[in-house]
Amino acid sequence: MENINCQGCGIHIQTSDPDQAGYTPENALNREIVLCQRCFRLKHYNEIQDVSMSDDDFLSMVSQIRDKEGVVVHLIDIFDAEGSIIKSLQRIVGNKPVILVGNKMDLLPKSTNQRKLTQWLRSEAKKAGITVKDVYLISSVKGHGITELTKAIEHYRNRQDVYIVGTTNVGKSTFINKLIEQTTGTTDVITTSYFPGTTLGFIEIPLDDESAFIDTPGIVNKRQMAHYVSGSDLKVITPKKEIKPRVYQLNSGQTLFIGGLARLDFLKGERQSFVCYFANELAIHRTKLQKADNLFEQHLGELLSPPDRDTLTILPELAEQTFRFENGKNDIVFPGLGWITIPDGELTVSAHSPKGVHVSIRNSFT
Numbered sequence: 001m002e003n004i005n006c007q008g009c010g011i012h013i014q015t016s017d018p019d020q021a022g023y024t025p026e027n028a029l030n031r032e033i034v035l036c037q038r039c040f041r042l043k044h045y046n047e048i049q050d051v052s053m054s055d056d057d058f059l060s061m062v063s064q065i066r067d068k069e070g071v072v073v074h075l076i077d078i079f080d081a082e083g084s085i086i087k088s089l090q091r092i093v094g095n096k097p098v099i100l101v102g103n104k105m106d107l108l109p110k111s112t113n114q115r116k117l118t119q120w121l122r123s124e125a126k127k128a129g130i131t132v133k134d135v136y137l138i139s140s141v142k143g144h145g146i147t148e149l150t151k152a153i154e155h156y157r158n159r160q161d162v163y164i165v166g167t168t169n170v171g172k173s174t175f176i177n178k179l180i181e182q183t184t185g186t187t188d189v190i191t192t193s194y195f196p197g198t199t200l201g202f203i204e205i206p207l208d209d210e211s212a213f214i215d216t217p218g219i220v221n222k223r224q225m226a227h228y229v230s231g232s233d234l235k236v237i238t239p240k241k242e243i244k245p246r247v248y249q250l251n252s253g254q255t256l257f258i259g260g261l262a263r264l265d266f267l268k269g270e271r272q273s274f275v276c277y278f279a280n281e282l283a284i285h286r287t288k289l290q291k292a293d294n295l296f297e298q299h300l301g302e303l304l305s306p307p308d309r310d311t312l313t314i315l316p317e318l319a320e321q322t323f324r325f326e327n328g329k330n331d332i333v334f335p336g337l338g339w340i341t342i343p344d345g346e347l348t349v350s351a352h353s354p355k356g357v358h359v360s361i362r363n364s365f366t
């Protein structure tokens with residue numbers, strides 16, 4: 001295919017992968033003005049569609065912005081902070097101020113302590129080497145927290161550009177569409193706002209005469225659970241409504257299966273209540289630890305589902321990690337799936353998750 005670039009954002013046009021940046025259906029190549037599908041949708045429907053690219057491609061692409069002035073809004077999914085915080089972010093964006101935004105707040109139960117949640121997000125960002133100016137909790141779907149966030153952006157941006165960065169699936173398009181709705185109010189303000197070839201692959205939504213919101217493609221992070229499940233399983237594991245905590249009283253020697261995607265063995269300790277926070281549709285099974293391996297072998301993909309057939313072809317084996325707790329109320333986090341809260345006290349558990357998707361521990365915020 002000859003070298004064609006999108007006349008909207010300047011990205012190299014390709015016709016093979018609709019989910020990747022630069023995609024255009026073949027029959028659209030004959031048009032007078034060739035646009036990638038993302039620009040096409042924006043132009044005609046005022047709608048942002050997410051495209052993705054690998055970390056490396058992203059790095060080389062956004063290195064262009066490192067030396068520009070502006071603010072970075074790093075959107076993450078609070079259900080998958082580990083999978084959605086971009087570890088190389090500070091290196092990519094240079095010294096620009098970073099506002100960390102935890103999206104999908106509407107899914108958390110009312111008992112959530114927002115202060116503790118914010119603290120945890122700050123510490124996760126710090127672990128990833130990111131210095132954040134501020135942390136905001138929002139729901140792009142419901143609109144919670146968006147007004148406060150836009151005020152903060154206005155404050156920090158100092159009339160400069162705002163770069164919106166996130167991994168795939170964090171809700172970046174939903175968020176930007178909300179911003180478009182709020183900032184433009186009308187329907188076709190954006191259609192005239194292309195800067196051909198200037199910011200390769202970025203889409204700009206004007207804020208004023210000199211500056212814009214700049215949407216960058218979603219980064220694919222292989223540590224995200226979303227990459228190891230089929231589309232239909234992703235629907236099951238992604239919470240759609242506020243999560244209802246499910247409580248299990250367990251004795252040591254008992255196991256919980258989260259579908260067949262994760263597992264928690266209670267190895268040692270007094271009888272405890274384990275509180276599970278997963279999508280309401282995701283089935284949890286309790287069994288004896290002695291029987292757990294057998295159950296897994298015999299019933300994976302049936303009683304223990306998801307995984308469905310498609311997921312089984314891509315899902316890595318479960319890997320096990322053992323944790324000992326002495327005090328404090330803690331969460332055992334299965335990134336991209338949810339978490340299990342355990343009460344204060346001495347106990348030992350072992351957590352199983354697909355290889356590459358690492359289980360972590362945090363102070364509970366519920």
Ligand code: GDP
Nearest residue numbers: 050103104139140141168169170171172173174
């Ligand atoms: P992108 O890949 O980052 O652009 O993510 P999308 O905007 O396509 O969103 C991914 C999924 O998360 C979709 O199913 C959205 O409906 C959902 N989503 C996005 N924002 C929110 C939110 O604030 N709350 C909830 N419950 N779901 C959200």
